[in-house]
Amino acid sequence: MNIVNAALSGFFDLLLSPLRSANPWIPMAVISLLTGFLMLGIYRAVSDQDGILKVKSCIKAHLLELRLFKNDLGVSLRAQGRILVANLRYIGYAFKPLLVMIIPVMLILIQLNDWFGSRPLAVGESALVKAELAEGFSPLETDFRLEAPAGLVLETEPLRVEEDREVNWRIRAAAPGVHELVLRWGGASAAKKVVVGDGRLARVSTARVRTNVWREISHPGERALPGDGPVTTLEVRYPERRLDLFGMGVHWLVAYFVLSLVLGFAFKGLFKVTI
Amino acid sequence: MKRINGHPLDRREFLKLGLGAATLLAAGAGSPGIAARTAGRSAAGPKVIILGMDGLDFGFMRRWMDEGKLPTFRKLAEAGGFAPLRTSDPPQSPVAWANFITGTNPGGHGIYDFIHRDPSQQTDPNNFVVFSATATEAAKRNLKIGNYVFPLSGGKVRNLIQGKAFWQLLEDGGVPSTIFKIPANYPPVGSKQRTFVGMGTPDLLGTYGQFNYYTTVPSEIAPDVSGGWVHQVYVIGNRVDTKIPGPVNSFRKDQPDTAVDVRVDIDPVHPVARISVQGQEFLLREKEWSDWKKIRFGLIPTQSVGGIVLFYLKQVHPEFKLYVTPINVDPSDPALPLSTPESYSRELAAKFGPFFTKGLPADTHALDADVLDEDEFLAMDDRILRESLEMFDYELARFNDGLLFYYISSTDQRQHMFYRFLDPLSPVYDPGQAARYGTVVESIYREMDVLLAKALAAADRDTVVITMSDHGFSPFRRTFNLNTWLKANGYHALINERRMTEDTLFTNTDWSRTRAYGVGLNTLYINERGRESEGIVAPGAEKDALVREIARKLEEAVDPKTGERPILHAHVGRDIYSGQSVDHCPDIVLGFNRGSRISWSSPMGTFSKDIFGDNTEKWSGDHMGASEVVPGILFANRPIRAEHPALYDLTASLLALYGIDQPKELVGKPVF
Numbered sequence: 001m002n003i004v005n006a007a008l009s010g011f012f013d014l015l016l017s018p019l020r021s022a023n024p025w026i027p028m029a030v031i032s033l034l035t036g037f038l039m040l041g042i043y044r045a046v047s048d049q050d051g052i053l054k055v056k057s058c059i060k061a062h063l064l065e066l067r068l069f070k071n072d073l074g075v076s077l078r079a080q081g082r083i084l085v086a087n088l089r090y091i092g093y094a095f096k097p098l099l100v101m102i103i104p105v106m107l108i109l110i111q112l113n114d115w116f117g118s119r120p121l122a123v124g125e126s127a128l129v130k131a132e133l134a135e136g137f138s139p140l141e142t143d144f145r146l147e148a149p150a151g152l153v154l155e156t157e158p159l160r161v162e163e164d165r166e167v168n169w170r171i172r173a174a175a176p177g178v179h180e181l182v183l184r185w186g187g188a189s190a191a192k193k194v195v196v197g198d199g200r201l202a203r204v205s206t207a208r209v210r211t212n213v214w215r216e217i218s219h220p221g222e223r224a225l226p227g228d229g230p231v232t233t234l235e236v237r238y239p240e241r242r243l244d245l246f247g248m249g250v251h252w253l254v255a256y257f258v259l260s261l262v263l264g265f266a267f268k269g270l271f272k273v274t275i
Numbered sequence: 276m277k278r279i280n281g282h283p284l285d286r287r288e289f290l291k292l293g294l295g296a297a298t299l300l301a302a303g304a305g306s307p308g309i310a311a312r313t314a315g316r317s318a319a320g321p322k323v324i325i326l327g328m329d330g331l332d333f334g335f336m337r338r339w340m341d342e343g344k345l346p347t348f349r350k351l352a353e354a355g356g357f358a359p360l361r362t363s364d365p366p367q368s369p370v371a372w373a374n375f376i377t378g379t380n381p382g383g384h385g386i387y388d389f390i391h392r393d394p395s396q397q398t399d400p401n402n403f404v405v406f407s408a409t410a411t412e413a414a415k416r417n418l419k420i421g422n423y424v425f426p427l428s429g430g431k432v433r434n435l436i437q438g439k440a441f442w443q444l445l446e447d448g449g450v451p452s453t454i455f456k457i458p459a460n461y462p463p464v465g466s467k468q469r470t471f472v473g474m475g476t477p478d479l480l481g482t483y484g485q486f487n488y489y490t491t492v493p494s495e496i497a498p499d500v501s502g503g504w505v506h507q508v509y510v511i512g513n514r515v516d517t518k519i520p521g522p523v524n525s526f527r528k529d530q531p532d533t534a535v536d537v538r539v540d541i542d543p544v545h546p547v548a549r550i551s552v553q554g555q556e557f558l559l560r561e562k563e564w565s566d567w568k569k570i571r572f573g574l575i576p577t578q579s580v581g582g583i584v585l586f587y588l589k590q591v592h593p594e595f596k597l598y599v600t601p602i603n604v605d606p607s608d609p610a611l612p613l614s615t616p617e618s619y620s621r622e623l624a625a626k627f628g629p630f631f632t633k634g635l636p637a638d639t640h641a642l643d644a645d646v647l648d649e650d651e652f653l654a655m656d657d658r659i660l661r662e663s664l665e666m667f668d669y670e671l672a673r674f675n676d677g678l679l680f681y682y683i684s685s686t687d688q689r690q691h692m693f694y695r696f697l698d699p700l701s702p703v704y705d706p707g708q709a710a711r712y713g714t715v716v717e718s719i720y721r722e723m724d725v726l727l728a729k730a731l732a733a734a735d736r737d738t739v740v741i742t743m744s745d746h747g748f749s750p751f752r753r754t755f756n757l758n759t760w761l762k763a764n765g766y767h768a769l770i771n772e773r774r775m776t777e778d779t780l781f782t783n784t785d786w787s788r789t790r791a792y793g794v795g796l797n798t799l800y801i802n803e804r805g806r807e808s809e810g811i812v813a814p815g816a817e818k819d820a821l822v823r824e825i826a827r828k829l830e831e832a833v834d835p836k837t838g839e840r841p842i843l844h845a846h847v848g849r850d851i852y853s854g855q856s857v858d859h860c861p862d863i864v865l866g867f868n869r870g871s872r873i874s875w876s877s878p879m880g881t882f883s884k885d886i887f888g889d890n891t892e893k894w895s896g897d898h899m900g901a902s903e904v905v906p907g908i909l910f911a912n913r914p915i916r917a918e919h920p921a922l923y924d925l926t927a928s929l930l931a932l933y934g935i936d937q938p939k940e941l942v943g944k945p946v947f
Binding site for chain 2: 128158237
């Protein structure tokens with residue numbers, strides 16, 4: 001899984017890195033446009049275009065029938081029934097491409113969440129660091145120590161919450177850059193990246209997780225933690241990023257879906273796709 | 276400024292009034308229509324910067340200037356002008372600032388005291404004693420479905436100051452103004468100018484500030500702490516579960532209190548805790564303040580009201596102690612009107628993040644109740660001051676036309692709470708602590724010296740820079756219970772003598788035998804027939820004679836401990852006031868002698884065993900004296916020609932600087 005994540009992350013880094021200094025709406029629009037193209041391509045390749053065209057024509061015909069024979073109850077009811085059936089057929093035609101699209105869209109969303117879900121810490125800003133432990137491990141029985149490199153300041157002693165099997169610390173960003181916290185216990189250790197930014201867009205991996213396919217897929221920014229250690233998650237609570245729209249903070253997911261839908265529909269003629 | 280200590284209005288009733296409207300305003304059911312700022316206009320006159328430094332005292336100023344500790348003030352006094360500034364009668368902050376705001380005396384603007392009374396509600400303790408500067412009305416029309424109440428019209432918060440504010444007059448004259456946190460401007464008067472509310476702005480509960488304090492120490496649990504709630508909590512499995520109480524839910528018939536859950540996890544050994552509230556998690560070390568945290572109180576599924584709080588982790592081990600500030604209205608999403616235009620509040624929040632919006636943000640109640648100690652209080656007030664200075668820099672940097680008025684509250688609050696360290700005669704003077712905190716008051720004067728230097732540096736040759744205060748300060752050593760004095764002299768009668776000290780809000784008063792009563796900090800009223808619903812004294816000659824008699828006796832009263840007169844002047848209201856609101860003026864206005872003040876309980880109609888007493892509170896400096904006892908200060912970078920300038924003269928001066936005709940209601944004269 002680490003290889004897949006590395007490949008995907010590398011691709012997105014390549015794509016978005018040149019746009020880091022731009023207004024975040026620009027990289028978002030670029031990704032949305034590319035996603036729109038990808039979706040159109042998948043739709044065209046996977047869907048039954050003739051069938052979709054036929055069923056849409058059928059729906060139009062029955063709508064016309066409804067309008068023309070609105071005074072004939074029998075015809076109207078029959079037309080409505082046929083519209084319903086045609087709609088079900090249409091959904092059936094759309095189901096297959098949607099099913100195929102789910103996988104790339106999900107991978108794109110996971111990548112975008114790293115870029116747009118959180119923002120790097122600003123210099124002087126504090127953040128919570130959490131180490132979650134696996135079942136059977138107690139934070140009180142093992143001495144977990146967090147080491148902060150230059151560029152980060154460890155502000156508190158560890159807070160151990162036995163009930164949640166967690167150890168928490170607070171760190172403060174002191175200098176811009178990508179820094180690495182090191183968590184040590186017994187003779188073992190694990191590192192966690194912390195991004196301190198200058199306001200520009202940057203990939204922010206919020207958590208490093210223990211080997212587990214789904215958890216690894218959803219946290220692609222860093223290599224997985226060893227599967228046999230006590231730590232299941234090493235997390236930094238970054239501030240949430242919002243896209244500014246005339247003073248309103250828009251969640252990136254809303255922006256992404258609206259933009260990719262609009263752009264997808266706008267270019268469907270170019271791809272000669274019937275949706 | 277003075278708070279009402281000991282006997283606040285019944286909280287529930289107050290909240291019903293206050294937050295009924297607040298929650299409606301939050302729901303968008305009612306908000307004042309305020310037009311956009313007077314932008315892009317060019318003032319005809321000079322640029323004017325006014326620094327309003329609440330409570331700066333003429334005596335202290337003179338002393339520390341002479342000692343060379345305030346070089347900028349001294350320089351300004353030598354190059355321009357420096358004079359004592361006559362304050363209002365009585366010298367209470369809302370009264371004094373209203374004098375300046377309107378250019379009238381209380382007879383014109385109608386604010387005579389922090390507290391007024393409604394004579395028609397004499398037998399209704401919850402409506403008889405009212406705040407003087409604002410009135411809150413719940414929605415008049417509601418739709419009731421089951422246990423839910425849906426407002427069909429907006430609630431209202433009204434500013435009760437009569438007359439036009441000076442920035443409204445300047446607006447009429449085309450002079451753009453920024454008025455930052457001037458007291459007695461809540462809710463903000465309708466204007467296109469850029470204004471932000473000041474003293475008088477409530478917290479989210481509609482009160483002057485209710486802190487929350489969570490402690491595991493049983494001896495700290497006190498049910499009657501003024502200005503806050505003390506909650507007993509238990510640490511179970513290194514965890515504390517508690518709630519922050521919110522406003523009453525006006526969308527429900529039974530008006531239950533709202534609350535948000537708070538979970539605190541503490542480390543079994545280390546002095547550190549994690550606080551979790553509404554999805555926010557943060558760590559605090561012992562003796563550490565949090566950043567602002569936003570909290571929201573759910574009302575009905577589609578409606579909620581939000582505010583901001585700071586947490587202070589006072590202690591983790593061996594006992595757990597956590598303080599939470601009063602819930603300030605969130606400036607980024609205000610549930611109550613905070614500014615004109617409405618966007619100004621959001622603009623500041625976008626620039627600076629959340630900030631203090633409650634009228635007087637420093638929590639003097641918490642210090643008085645020993646919930647915060649002196650250092651902790653100073654840490655909070657320092658935060659308030661830094662925040663204020665940062666915003667001043669912002670406003671000063673973009674000030675290029677018209678008027679900038681900027682207000683500082685820390686000057687007033689620190690003198691109230693730290694005067695005891697300058698006064699060896701104070702009943703709570705502690706030489707050890709005085710050595711440690713004896714320079715706190717001086718240091719805030721020095722801070723103001725730096726602020727003034729900044730303003731002067733930014734001013735060009737034609738910019739008028741004025742520094743003013745609304746009143747000065749005097750020590751508060753001895754208390755005088757006016758109502759007990761009235762009773763002792765046969766002017767006030769009780770139903771049950773044995774319950775004398777137990778009841779408040781005049782619930783034990785026998786109005787059929789009472790001729791006079793004291794409400795508020797400096798004011799006395801005759802129980803006048805036809806005006807008071809239970810009045811017995813005939814208006815006209817009988818009342819006039821009684822007023823003169825009581826005034827004379829009050830001025831003759833002597834404190835047996837000090838041998839001094841506690842009251843220098845007992846002015847007859849109609850003799851000293853003029854203007855459109857003079858019919859509502861108090862019958863007698865007390866001007867206390869240096870060292871004396873009204874007792875803590877008298878203003879809300881509570882009696883004490885003795886007329887006189889020692890003031891043992893940390894609130895040890897005050898300004899309820901006769902106006903000549905507590906003059907404010909006036910500095911300007913041009914000569915002050917008036918011999919005895921008063922607050923309302925500054926209003927006239929402003930209009931004169933811009934060549935705007937002075938309305939006939941204004942009583943002042945230009946000082947330059």
